Amino acid sequence: MATQKKTLDDVKNKSLLRHKGLINGSWVDSSSSKSTFDVVDPATLDVLATLPEMDKHDTALAVDAAFEAFKTFKKTSARSRARLLRKWSDLCIENADDLALIMTLENGKPLTEAKGEVVYGASFLEWFATQAEMVHGEVVPPANLGQRIVTFKQPIGVAACLAPWNFPIAMITRKCGAALAAGCTTVWKPAGETPLSAIAQAVLAEQAGFPKGTINLITTLTTVAEVGEELCKNPKVHKVSFTGSTRVGKLLMQQCASTLKKLSLELGGNSPFIVFDDAKMDTAIQACIMGKFRNSGQTCVTANRIFVQAGIYDEFAKQLIERIKTLKVGAGTEEGVFVGPLTHERAVEKAMNHVEDAKKHGGQVVYGGKPMKGMGKGYVCACTVVNDEEKAGWFADSFVQFFEPTVITGMKKEMLTTREETFAPLVGLYKFETEEEVIELANDCDVGLGSFVITENMARSWRVAEALEVGMVGVNLGMLSACESPFGGVKGSGFGREGGTQGIDEYLITKSMLINVAN
Ligand SMILES: NC(=O)c1ccc[n+]([C@@H]2O[C@H](COP(=O)([O-])OP(=O)(O)OC[C@H]3O[C@@H](n4cnc5c(N)ncnc54)[C@H](O)[C@@H]3O)[C@@H](O)[C@H]2O)c1
Numbered sequence: 001m002a003t004q005k006k007t008l009d010d011v012k013n014k015s016l017l018r019h020k021g022l023i024n025g026s027w028v029d030s031s032s033s034k035s036t037f038d039v040v041d042p043a044t045l046d047v048l049a050t051l052p053e054m055d056k057h058d059t060a061l062a063v064d065a066a067f068e069a070f071k072t073f074k075k076t077s078a079r080s081r082a083r084l085l086r087k088w089s090d091l092c093i094e095n096a097d098d099l100a101l102i103m104t105l106e107n108g109k110p111l112t113e114a115k116g117e118v119v120y121g122a123s124f125l126e127w128f129a130t131q132a133e134m135v136h137g138e139v140v141p142p143a144n145l146g147q148r149i150v151t152f153k154q155p156i157g158v159a160a161c162l163a164p165w166n167f168p169i170a171m172i173t174r175k176c177g178a179a180l181a182a183g184c185t186t187v188w189k190p191a192g193e194t195p196l197s198a199i200a201q202a203v204l205a206e207q208a209g210f211p212k213g214t215i216n217l218i219t220t221l222t223t224v225a226e227v228g229e230e231l232c233k234n235p236k237v238h239k240v241s242f243t244g245s246t247r248v249g250k251l252l253m254q255q256c257a258s259t260l261k262k263l264s265l266e267l268g269g270n271s272p273f274i275v276f277d278d279a280k281m282d283t284a285i286q287a288c289i290m291g292k293f294r295n296s297g298q299t300c301v302t303a304n305r306i307f308v309q310a311g312i313y314d315e316f317a318k319q320l321i322e323r324i325k326t327l328k329v330g331a332g333t334e335e336g337v338f339v340g341p342l343t344h345e346r347a348v349e350k351a352m353n354h355v356e357d358a359k360k361h362g363g364q365v366v367y368g369g370k371p372m373k374g375m376g377k378g379y380v381c382a383c384t385v386v387n388d389e390e391k392a393g394w395f396a397d398s399f400v401q402f403f404e405p406t407v408i409t410g411m412k413k414e415m416l417t418t419r420e421e422t423f424a425p426l427v428g429l430y431k432f433e434t435e436e437e438v439i440e441l442a443n444d445c446d447v448g449l450g451s452f453v454i455t456e457n458m459a460r461s462w463r464v465a466e467a468l469e470v471g472m473v474g475v476n477l478g479m480l481s482a483c484e485s486p487f488g489g490v491k492g493s494g495f496g497r498e499g500g501t502q503g504i505d506e507y508l509i510t511k512s513m514l515i516n517v518a519n
């Protein structure tokens with residue numbers, strides 16, 4: 001399969017391509033280390049850029065800058081911050097093609113999808129521009145008539161925003177848009193795999209007029225543990241917001257304990273996708289394709305356990321496979337591609353482990369099941385994670401970061417995929433008989449982020465939505481993304497909500513004032 005090669009040279013607005021960190025309004029290398037790291041295109045393994053590996057000293061400087069900037073930024077009017085956010089949003093839309101290309105090159109997702117994320121990311125800026133002016137306190141009726149009680153809200157302080165590699169723009173704007181709307185100043189820590197999209201966002205935010213020090217950005221890949229620890233332990237930071245794995249979320253929470261920071265954690269999911277016998281088949285298939293294959297299965301709300309009621313199980317499997325056969329797999333820059341590469345080579349190994357484990361427990365791989373044969377011919381195989389002979393067999397003649405869209409039937413409770421998200425384009429089909437049974441199966445899980453219910457029975461959709469132990473339920477659709485809808489989870493998926501009217505509250509404190517009116 002030929003790859004239509006695009007590079008960062010195709011980005012028209014070259015000002016978006018700063019290969020440095022941002023501290024106090026200056027684009028800088030590390031002040032204490034000469035180390036660098038490469039940002040790599042997962043479709044070709046080409047090096048896209050080399051960035052400074054910043055460390056805890058740089059992080060402390062970024063925090064100092066944000067801390068100083070907070071002293072004046074917190075006094076700005078909500079309307080002036082709203083204007084800055086709107087300007088930033090407009091610049092994102094003006095630069096949408098360039099931003100999408102940068103994202104596709106570093107993350108792998110298809111260009112059309114990347115453009116969709118640019119628009120989705122910009123929507124958070126517009127949304128929080130509106131929300132900035134809606135922040136208000138209340139007048140509380142006092143029990144003691146000699147007093148009057150009012151509350152008002154204030155920005156919490158410096159916010160550290162740690163964003164993942166799967167949504168390199170939207171997770172930045174969802175966090176930082178809310179923080180800046182509230183009047184907080186920010187230190188951004190994008191994932192080391194996809195820092196270029198965040199850097200481009202910081203450039204546009206500067207152009208929109210955000211004052212120096214309000215936005216600082218640390219570039220890090222292998223120093224991420226010390227950078228994360230500094231952000232969590234530095235007493236000048238008052239809020240940490242993280243999207244990523246549950247493993248890292250738990251670590252950050254421990255590190256934040258010493259300074260008792262306010263925390264938002266949007267962590268791993270294991271979304272149940274439940275198709276009832278009464279579902280419209282077209283709706284179910286379309287929702288499953290979006291819920292599973294968006295970003296090659298690498299979204300925190302990816303449909304991970306596909307429960308199908310017995311009456312339509314076989315027909316659903318048949319039609320789903322027919323549809324999956326039409327999905328083009330390839331480099332995200334190639335015309336018509338729907339499924340891009342996985343962002344990490346370690347993601348392929350995880351997917352392969354899930355396939356092997358399902359087979360061992362009696363699952364039938366009815367479509368796909370391996371890294372793509374013949375993909376990326378001419379490119380060096382990146383298969384360094386594979387070090388035993390059996391596994392090496394999986395990757396023979398393959399380009400490891402592309403995984404075949406895969407369907408496995410006969411999924412069972414004891415399989416690995418039941419307990420942890422695969423984060424790859426793998427559909428595992430579980431058969432169920434009754435509503436009660438599927439609710440129990442869906443809730444038998446230590447995380448609870450997204451979920452999907454496909455049914456034409458409105459009463460059932462309410463019953464099931466109320467019974468599921470999750471933060472979000474999609475009914476007859478396969479996506480949960482809307483800036484005006486609160487996003488977040490329960491159980492091991494973390495806490496706090498992003499977007500919605502709740503999103504800005506995560507960056508505010510409520511202060512109460514009690515006034516003596518008796519004399
Ligand atoms: N909720 C999400 O959107 C999301 C995003 C990425 C990964 N995941 C889940 O995690 C699994 C593994 O992905 P991974 O290999 O990237 O996960 P990981 O646990 O290695 O890293 C996750 C994120 O945390 C950051 N990180 C790592 N160590 C850190 C530290 N000590 N301090 C601060 N930040 C740190 C990384 O930069 C990355 O962005 C995936 O398969 C998926 O299940 C979820």
Ligand SMILES: O=CCCC(=O)O
Nearest residue numbers: 167299300301480481
């Ligand atoms: O993966 C996390 C975010 C996904 C989304 O906002 O749709």
